[in-house]
Amino acid sequence: MMAVQDSKNRPLWGALILVVAIAPLFSGNQYLLSIAVMTLLYAYLALSWNVLGGIAGQLSLGHSAYFGIGAYASTWFFIHMGISPWIGMWIGAALAVVAAVIVGMSSLHLRGAYYALATLASAMVLKTLVENADDLLGGPRGMEVTLLRNAPWQFQYTSKEFYYVIALVFVALAVFINWRILRSRYGYYLAAVRNEQDAALALGVPTTRYKLYAAMISAAMTAIGGTFYAQFVLFVSPDKVFGANLGVVIAVVCIIGGRGTLWGPVLGALLLLPSEELARSFSGGMLGADMMLYGLLLMLVIWYEPRGLVTILQRWFGRSDRQRLTKQGATQ
Amino acid sequence: MTTNTLLEFKGVGKSFGGLRAIDNVSFTVNEGEIVGLIGPNGAGKTTLFSMASGFLEPTDGQIIFQGTRIDGLNPPRICRAGLVRTFQIVKPFGEMTVIENAMVGAFLHHARPEDAREVAAGVLRQVGLGGREEQVAKTLTLSGRKRLEVAKALATHPKLLLLDEVMAGLTTVEVSEMLELIHSLRASGVSILVIEHNMKAVMNLSNKIVVIQYGKKIAEGAPAEVANDPQVISAYLGGEHAA
Numbered sequence: 001m002m003a004v005q006d007s008k009n010r011p012l013w014g015a016l017i018l019v020v021a022i023a024p025l026f027s028g029n030q031y032l033l034s035i036a037v038m039t040l041l042y043a044y045l046a047l048s049w050n051v052l053g054g055i056a057g058q059l060s061l062g063h064s065a066y067f068g069i070g071a072y073a074s075t076w077f078f079i080h081m082g083i084s085p086w087i088g089m090w091i092g093a094a095l096a097v098v099a100a101v102i103v104g105m106s107s108l109h110l111r112g113a114y115y116a117l118a119t120l121a122s123a124m125v126l127k128t129l130v131e132n133a134d135d136l137l138g139g140p141r142g143m144e145v146t147l148l149r150n151a152p153w154q155f156q157y158t159s160k161e162f163y164y165v166i167a168l169v170f171v172a173l174a175v176f177i178n179w180r181i182l183r184s185r186y187g188y189y190l191a192a193v194r195n196e197q198d199a200a201l202a203l204g205v206p207t208t209r210y211k212l213y214a215a216m217i218s219a220a221m222t223a224i225g226g227t228f229y230a231q232f233v234l235f236v237s238p239d240k241v242f243g244a245n246l247g248v249v250i251a252v253v254c255i256i257g258g259r260g261t262l263w264g265p266v267l268g269a270l271l272l273l274p275s276e277e278l279a280r281s282f283s284g285g286m287l288g289a290d291m292m293l294y295g296l297l298l299m300l301v302i303w304y305e306p307r308g309l310v311t312i313l314q315r316w317f318g319r320s321d322r323q324r325l326t327k328q329g330a331t332q
Numbered sequence: 333m334t335t336n337t338l339l340e341f342k343g344v345g346k347s348f349g350g351l352r353a354i355d356n357v358s359f360t361v362n363e364g365e366i367v368g369l370i371g372p373n374g375a376g377k378t379t380l381f382s383m384a385s386g387f388l389e390p391t392d393g394q395i396i397f398q399g400t401r402i403d404g405l406n407p408p409r410i411c412r413a414g415l416v417r418t419f420q421i422v423k424p425f426g427e428m429t430v431i432e433n434a435m436v437g438a439f440l441h442h443a444r445p446e447d448a449r450e451v452a453a454g455v456l457r458q459v460g461l462g463g464r465e466e467q468v469a470k471t472l473t474l475s476g477r478k479r480l481e482v483a484k485a486l487a488t489h490p491k492l493l494l495l496d497e498v499m500a501g502l503t504t505v506e507v508s509e510m511l512e513l514i515h516s517l518r519a520s521g522v523s524i525l526v527i528e529h530n531m532k533a534v535m536n537l538s539n540k541i542v543v544i545q546y547g548k549k550i551a552e553g554a555p556a557e558v559a560n561d562p563q564v565i566s567a568y569l570g571g572e573h574a575a
Contacts, residue, residue, distance in 0.1 A: 185439045185448070192436040195425035202385060202419070203488055204411035204440040 021168055025161055033160035037232060039273035040167035041225060046254040046265030047174035048221035053251055054260035055181060056214040057194025058108070062119030064247035065103070065126045066096040066219040070226025071241040072130065075143050078154070085145075085155035089227035096223035097216045099126075104215040108208055111197075120244060127242035142237025145230060155231040163232050170228065171266065174221060178262055181217075190214055194260065222250075245291070252294055256301045258308030267309040272297065336363040337396075338492050338523050339384065339415070344393035344403075346379055346547075353379050354547045356393070361492065366514065366524045368538035368555070370531070372567060376547040377527045378420055381494050384525075385417040386410040397492070411440065414491035418481040418498060420527070426470035430461055433469050433480055437487030452487055459483045459513055475506045482513070486522070493517065495526040499533055507533055535559060543567065 024036040045067070053060050073095050074088030083091075099122075107118035131140045150157050157163070181187040192200040193207050201207050230236045240246075253272050258264025275297070276290040283289035305312045339361040346354040354376045361367045369377050382388040384395055386407035395403040402410050410416075416437075425433050434452035435445070442448040456462055459479040464472070469480060478498050485493055495514070499507050511533055518524060528534040534541065535555040543551040543564050551561045558564055 183445060185443050185445065188432065188436055188439060188445070188448075191428060191432070192425050195427055196423045198387070199419065199423035199425065199484070200436065201387075201407040202411060202417055203437045203484055204408045204416075205436070206406075206408045 025164060030160050033164055035274060035277050037160060037163045037167050039269050040171050041228060042253050042273050043266045043269035044170045044174050045222060045225045045250045046257060046268055047178055048218055048225060049250045049254050050178055050265045051181060052214045052218035054254055055187060056190040056211055058211055059116045060119040061116050061247050061251055062123035063222050063250045064242050065099060065123040066222040067226040067246060068126065068242035069096045069099055070223030071230040071236045072137060074227040075145055075230045075236050079143060079146050084153060085227055085231050089224050092223040092227050093220040096219040100215040100219035104212045108211045123242065123247050124244060127238050130242055131238045140238055142235060145234040147234060182262060252298055256298055256308055258310030261310045264308050264310040271309060338363045338398060340396040342394040342396060344383065344390045344395060346383060347391045352547055357549050359542045359549065359552055361523055361525050363523055365539045366518055366526065366537055368534040368541045369525060369527045370534060370541060371544035375544040377544055378496060381417055381496055385494060411488055416485040416488050416490040417494040418485050418496050420496040422477045422481045424469035424477050424480055428469055430467050430469055430480060431456060431465035434483045434487045437484040440488040455483045455487045474501050490522060492523045495524060497527055497529060499528060499530050511537060
């Protein structure tokens with residue numbers, strides 16, 4: 001339930017991860033860096049989703065709602081009130097927590113597909129609301145973040161290295177949060193809820209409340225990712241940040257990597273985002289090529305190993321099968 | 333005889349729509365007792381369990397545990413009060429290991445994973461699952477899963493354990509092992525209310541038998557008395573499913 005690496009290999013793995021993580025910084029290639037930033041952003045989002053969708057096993061397809069709230073909140077407070085997005089992202093996180101409580105209270109008692117549909121619906125409702133808020137939020141056109149060029153205290157900079165380092169720190173923090181949850185009583189309780197909710201109830205786990213906490217943590221983390229995105233592309237619109245597509249992609253990245261595992265969400269992003277970029281460049285801009293790729297990879301991975309890439313890699317590297325199955329593969 | 337009442341059903345009834353599943357059932361479980369709850373299939377035994385453990389709310393009557401009304405409380409609160417149930421259709425946390433399953437129970441009173449693991453390991457040895465700690469729960473045999481069901485509940489340190497057909501489907505040898513386990517649990521101070529279809533087992537095990545038919549209590553008493561009660565005999569032999 002805890003570590004992903006064997007202890008004897010740990011320094012080796014740590015070094016490898018570190019080298020791979022900082023390598024893009026030395027390439028100086030801005031195109032490569034922007035792909036790397038998006039990969040890290042999705043790794044971060046998948047890690048955020050993992051708390052609710054993976055560890056707690058609640059298949060949310062509506063995380064675009066929280067992402068959009070984060071992106072819009074920090075942007076709105078920045079352009080209308082001059083509040084730095086570094087502070088605005090916490091406002092976004094707080095609003096996302098409120099949204100998660102509202103959505104959660106009305107949907108967390110639902111199980112399986114009904115819950116997934118309810119979350120999807122909540123994201124669509126929010127998108128429609130934003131699209132119709134022309135005066136307040138710019139309606140379907142969205143909002144542009146005021147360009148300041150090199151202003152690190154306002155969360156923007158002309159070089160991609162700036163964003164890359166921030167994204168890396170975000171991913172590291174998200175891994176840490178997941179790790180802390182997984183090795184705590186709370187993590188075991190969430191795993192129990194995912195595996196067999198009634199049995200968890202009978203053993204004294206307040207299942208609905210704990211799922212709600214997971215939803216709140218997950219939503220806050222996702223909203224902060226939304227702020228990052230807004231600052232990276234300096235533009236938000238309902239389509240880009242509230243789209244149903246996004247909510248599904250976040251879930252797919254995590255599921256392909258390995259739901260409920262520590263490194264699965266990161267692996268999922270490492271596989272999917274670069275492949276998506278390749279698909280886009282080789283398909284000559286054909287619309288939907290990336291989504292077709294997602295579908296194909298999802299089918300392949302789920303067919304070969306429903307517990308995701310983490311398990312496939314563990315098997316390739318000869319790790320015993322019984323190890324750390326706990327955190328993988330929701331049963332519902 | 334001066335005994336302390338641990339659990340009391342007081343005129344408990346439960347209706348599902350127009351169906352009267354439980355009608356005016358009263359009985360007690362005293363501290364240190366093993367009480368057997370028997371009756372033909374569909375008599376309402378599991379419904380009584382579900383009400384005592386908070387999964388269902390009685391339509392009438394009261395359920396009192398250690399002097400406090402618990403009917404209508406939610407399962408986690410009842411579990412914290414010291415009453416825990418197992419499920420007739422076992423519900424292991426399938427993808428988790430055996431010890432992690434037991435740890436979920438142990439976490440009720442031990443917040444640190446290291447402590448919970450220690451308690452869980454002890455409970456697993458007690459139920460005869462020592463050595464299987466790292467096995468994934470869903471790969472256990474039926475007998476193993478029944479033991480695990482007991483272990484999870486035991487790890488919460490209950491005062492009263494409700495066992496729902498933990499012997500169904502076990503071989504004769506496994507049944508006698510389970511009987512030994514239940515006796516040892518009582519010796520360690522846990523009182524037990526047990527639903528069981530295996531007549532020989534339940535007669536051998538219980539201080540007292542309560543017989544339910546069509547949602548009503550038709551007999552209560554020492555095993556020998558109940559076994560000779562004409563109403564009980566007709567309930568079991570007269571047209572209903574034999575046990």
